[in-house]
Every structure is written in C-alpha cells, then in structure tokens.
Amino acid sequence: MAQVAVVGGGWAGLAAALALEEAGADFLLLEASPRLGGKVFTHRKDGFLVEGGPDASVRYKREVLELAGRFGLEPLGTLPAKPAAYILRRGRAHPLPEGLLQVVPGDFLGLVRTPLLSLGGKLRALYDLLLPRGRKEDESLRAFVERRLGLEVYEALVAPLAGGIYGGEPDELSMRAAFPQLLALEEKHRSLLLGAMRARRARPSREGGSLFFSFREGLGALTARMAAQVAEKTLLATPVLGVEPLGGRYRLHTPRGTLEAEALILATPAPVAGGLLRPFLPQATALLKGIPHIPAATASLAFREELPVEGHGLLMAKGEGYRVRGFTWTHRKWPGRAPEGFSLVRAYFSGEVARLSEAELVRVALEDLRRHLGQEVRPERTFAFRFPEGMPAYRVGHRERIRGLEMALLQAPGVFLAGNYLEGVGLPEVVRSGQRAAERALGYLALAPKAERL
Structure with missing residues (x-):
C-alpha cells in the first residue's frame, strides 16, 4: 500500500510525484500509456527535432524554469525575429501590433500604426477610453x-491569438477563468487600453531576450529528467480502471491487479477523472464531464529548401477559409530543430478537423501551406500527432464550476485533482496544479486521524 497514488503521468502528475518524493512520502505513479509526459512529446528523427504538443513555456511564470533549474537544464530562447508573428487577414499577412498585453493592444502607437485594422476599427477601439466599466460578474471573451x-479588434486580433492559446473557437471563453488580468484592468482603470498600457510599462523586461523558451533537446528533455527521478515508483502501461473508497483509503483496480493508497491524486484529463469518480462522487463527475475538451493535433512538414516565410509563425484570422489554425516556422523560431538547409513547418489544428487521421492532417496542412505560399512545395519528411482529448475550454462560469468541484470533493477526503482544466492551460499552470495537489495530499496525510488510515 502506498501513501499516495498519482494517476496520470503528464507534467501535472510528474510535478506531483516529484513534490511527494522531495517530501519523503511513499507514492506510486500510474500512467496508462507506455510513456510519460502527456501532451509534451518531443520526437527526434533524421536530424529533426519535432514537438508533437506544446513547443515552449513562458519566462514570466517561474514554475517550469525552477523545475528545469533543479535538473540543470538551461532555457533556450527563440531566435531573433522582428516582427516575430503575423496574422493572416483578408488574404495578407500582417505583423502583430507592437506592445500587446496578452491578446489586446497595450500601446497607442502600435494600435494606430497596425495595418491589421481599418481606420474605423482603430477609432472604435479608441472609444474604449470613454466607456464605463462593465457590470457583469463574468462574460465571454x-x-x-x-x-x-469593437468587433473588428476581436476578429482580426484577439480571436486568432486566443485560439492559438486555448484552441477551438474562443468566442465563449470565460473572462474570469481565461483572462482574469484583463478583466482586472477594466475594474481598476475603467479603460482597458489605459490599463493595458500602464500594465505593459510596469512589466519587467524579458530575461534571456525572448518571452518563450524551450531546451536544446526540446521540452521532452525535462520530461526525461522528471521521469528518471521517479522511475522506481512508476508503473507505465497501467491504466486505472476503477477506484473505490475503502474505509479511509482508496482501492485502485488496474490490469496488474489492485492496490491501495491513503490519498489519491488524479492528474488526468477531466473526463477521465470524472469516470473514475462516478461510483462514489456523481456530483463531481457531472461537473468534470461538463468541462468541454476540444480535440487538438499538429502536423510538421520538413522541406529540403528555404521557404519564403518571415518571423516565427502565422495565425489565421476568422473567416480566411483555412483549416489550420496557424503555422510555426520551426526552423526560424528555434536553433537546431532541422538540418542545415532544411525548413521545418508545424501546422496546428483544433476542433473537428483535429479528428482526422494522421495522413489526412498532413494532407490538409500541406494544402493550406501551398495556398499561403502560392507555390508548389513537397515535403521530405512529415510528422503528425493527435490529441483527442485536446484542450479544455474555459466557458463562462468555469470558475464557479471549479469551486463547485472543490466542494464536491469534500465528500471524499484524500482525493485531489491536478491538470490543465483547473486554473490555466499553460505548462507553468499545469506544473503548479501538480505541486499544489501534492501539498494538499501531504497536508491531508498529516492531519488525517491515524485510525482512518489503518
């Protein structure tokens, strides 16, 4: 019997396991697939380094940097590029406006100068300076x-940026859950533009010269370090088929047999956690099942030529007719991702198109790339990765749903949740959720009466 069973070996589960190990707790990490890392998957072949899922973390959130520092991994910044990203709108690629704060303009000159917006769209955006504060507790993005x-700023700028972060259609994203900082700017400054401008000026300078970072061997390098640290207490290819409470403990059913634990951390996607809790926490199951998950996929294409592209990547505005959500010019964004003379392009998908087969994803990515370039190109190598459970959608009311979930879990002392559906979809938030779940499990073990744990 273990003190804590951690179900799910993505970065949330790995972060929880590391925190438990550091505290000297007896734990067991169970992962259904043959590998650890979850959606973080770095693939190396024929001189190419391809990220199947996320390709970077951000410097201003410290969790991943601190974890990497523990293992001696040095962050690798992106290659210099100005502008770094473009948005395709009305058939043309426009550079992102300068001075963005998250997904909104944070610089008046950047807003006025951008060709992404019409004169009417810019004037409507400036009307923000005169508007009163909103009065809704929560509303959609x-x-x-x-x-x-105004609508034009949303469709031309905010929607493609937010869609790149959260996947799917961003229209119904909850402001309170997905962009609370922007809502706070309105509450504090009344004007969103003024608040964004002041917040951007107060923001510390970027360390290392870039906002995003990875590692020389890709994000999978951190997965490998974490996995090696907890290898002796890890069971791969071991799905948990069911969980039952057992007088202050929990019994887990797996293809290898049953095991028991005093506390349980579910670091799985919300639908999986909901299925495991159904027999004894139906209310929690209903709340977990109510969090939509949008399928996601990527297709990377390698070319033995230098493609006519600029910056690090291209996002698609609404209504452009592309099936890809955007492209990353990987060879221009990161050093050492492709052999000399090759171009490496990554297309990413979300929604129904992400359910296509790997071969179809490659075909669609190539069609959209050829359309954008206006020329015929033939890849030398292709790589495709599918994530059916994809990304959680933080719909309006998401924070209330999570609070309800926390209340429901009080009926099952010793059960804790971790994952990207709780308080943020980024890698730092995922790591933080695992660490927080471990802290709560350790606190529970310290406080639970010994008789309940025998």
Whole structure:
C-alpha cells in the first residue's frame, strides 16, 4: 500500500510525484500509456527535432524554469525575429501590433500604426477610453472585447491569438477563468487600453531576450529528467480502471491487479477523472464531464529548401477559409530543430478537423501551406500527432464550476485533482496544479486521524 497514488503521468502528475518524493512520502505513479509526459512529446528523427504538443513555456511564470533549474537544464530562447508573428487577414499577412498585453493592444502607437485594422476599427477601439466599466460578474471573451474595443479588434486580433492559446473557437471563453488580468484592468482603470498600457510599462523586461523558451533537446528533455527521478515508483502501461473508497483509503483496480493508497491524486484529463469518480462522487463527475475538451493535433512538414516565410509563425484570422489554425516556422523560431538547409513547418489544428487521421492532417496542412505560399512545395519528411482529448475550454462560469468541484470533493477526503482544466492551460499552470495537489495530499496525510488510515 502506498501513501499516495498519482494517476496520470503528464507534467501535472510528474510535478506531483516529484513534490511527494522531495517530501519523503511513499507514492506510486500510474500512467496508462507506455510513456510519460502527456501532451509534451518531443520526437527526434533524421536530424529533426519535432514537438508533437506544446513547443515552449513562458519566462514570466517561474514554475517550469525552477523545475528545469533543479535538473540543470538551461532555457533556450527563440531566435531573433522582428516582427516575430503575423496574422493572416483578408488574404495578407500582417505583423502583430507592437506592445500587446496578452491578446489586446497595450500601446497607442502600435494600435494606430497596425495595418491589421481599418481606420474605423482603430477609432472604435479608441472609444474604449470613454466607456464605463462593465457590470457583469463574468462574460465571454467575445462579448468583453466587442464591448470594449469593437468587433473588428476581436476578429482580426484577439480571436486568432486566443485560439492559438486555448484552441477551438474562443468566442465563449470565460473572462474570469481565461483572462482574469484583463478583466482586472477594466475594474481598476475603467479603460482597458489605459490599463493595458500602464500594465505593459510596469512589466519587467524579458530575461534571456525572448518571452518563450524551450531546451536544446526540446521540452521532452525535462520530461526525461522528471521521469528518471521517479522511475522506481512508476508503473507505465497501467491504466486505472476503477477506484473505490475503502474505509479511509482508496482501492485502485488496474490490469496488474489492485492496490491501495491513503490519498489519491488524479492528474488526468477531466473526463477521465470524472469516470473514475462516478461510483462514489456523481456530483463531481457531472461537473468534470461538463468541462468541454476540444480535440487538438499538429502536423510538421520538413522541406529540403528555404521557404519564403518571415518571423516565427502565422495565425489565421476568422473567416480566411483555412483549416489550420496557424503555422510555426520551426526552423526560424528555434536553433537546431532541422538540418542545415532544411525548413521545418508545424501546422496546428483544433476542433473537428483535429479528428482526422494522421495522413489526412498532413494532407490538409500541406494544402493550406501551398495556398499561403502560392507555390508548389513537397515535403521530405512529415510528422503528425493527435490529441483527442485536446484542450479544455474555459466557458463562462468555469470558475464557479471549479469551486463547485472543490466542494464536491469534500465528500471524499484524500482525493485531489491536478491538470490543465483547473486554473490555466499553460505548462507553468499545469506544473503548479501538480505541486499544489501534492501539498494538499501531504497536508491531508498529516492531519488525517491515524485510525482512518489503518
């Protein structure tokens, strides 16, 4: 019997396991697949280094940097590029406006100068300076941006940026859950533009010269270090088929047999956690099943030629007719990702198109790339990765749903959750959720009466 069973070996589960090990707790990490890392998957072949899932973390959130420092991994910044990213709108690629704060303009000159918006769109955005504060407790991203900055800013700028972060259609994203900082700017400064401008000026300078970072051997390098640290207490290819409470403990059913634990951390996607809790926490199951998950996929294409592209990547504005959500010019974004003379392009998908087969994803990515370039190109290598459970959608009311979930879990002392559906989809938030779940499990073990744990 273990003190804590951690179910799920993505970065949330690995972070929880590391925190438990550091505290000297007896734990067991169970992962259904033959590998650890979850959506973080670095593939190396024929001189190419390809990320199947996320390709970077951000410097201003410290969790991943601190974890990497523990293992002696040095962050690798992106290659210099100005502008770094473009948005395709009305058939043309426009550089992102200078001075963005998250997904909204944070610089008046950047807003006025951008060719991404029409004169009418810019004037409507400036009307934000005169508008009163909103009065809703929560509202959708689209409703918020339309109210403050206008429809054109939403469709041309905010929607492609937010879609790149959260996947799927961003219209119904909850401001309170997905962009609380922007909502706080309105509450504090009344004007979103003024608040964004002041917040951007107060923001510390970027360390290492770039906002995003990875590692020379890709994000999988950190997965490998974490996995090696907890290898002796890890069971791979061991799905948990069911969980049952057992007088202050929990019994887990697996193809290898049953095992028991005093506390349980579910670091799985929300639908999986909901299925495991159904027999004894139906209310929690209903709340977990109510969090939509949008399928996601990527296709990377390698070319034995230098493609006519600029910056690090291209996002698609609404209504452009592309099936890809955007492209990353990987060979221009990161050093050492492709052999000399090759171009490496990554297309990413979300929604129904992400359910296509790997071969179809490659075909669609190539069609959209040829359309954008206006020329015939033939890849030398292709790589495709599918994530059916994809990304959680933080719909309006998400924070209330999570609070309800926490209340429901009080009926099952010793059960804790971790994952990207709780308080953020980024890698730092995922790591933080695992560490927080471990802290709560350790606190529970210290406080639970010994008789309940025998």
